Amino acid sequence: MPNASAASSADPTVVARRQAFGRRLRELRVTTGRTQASTAAEAGIDRAFYVNVENGKNNISLDKIFALADALSVDAAELFRGLDS
Known part of the structure; x- marks a missing residue:
């Protein structure tokens, strides 16, 4: 059975x-x-990991999402704006 x-x-x-x-x-x-x-x-994230996040290949943790929001000087909710539309 796959994980x-x-x-x-x-x-x-x-x-x-x-x-x-x-x-x-x-x-x-x-x-x-x-x-x-x-x-x-x-954001304290490895560059290669970050590139894969931008390319939709890596799953990212909540802690890293908040770190990215801080690095970009935006509210974490901004990272999700428009994703469901």
């Missing part, structure tokens, strides 16, 4: 949500004129 993590990563809805989150993250980063490297460093 829940592997199963959820193949779920098209989960994948689409990760990709939408990554697009929103990229949009906010670009709007603030930041690079992936500087955003990741300020």
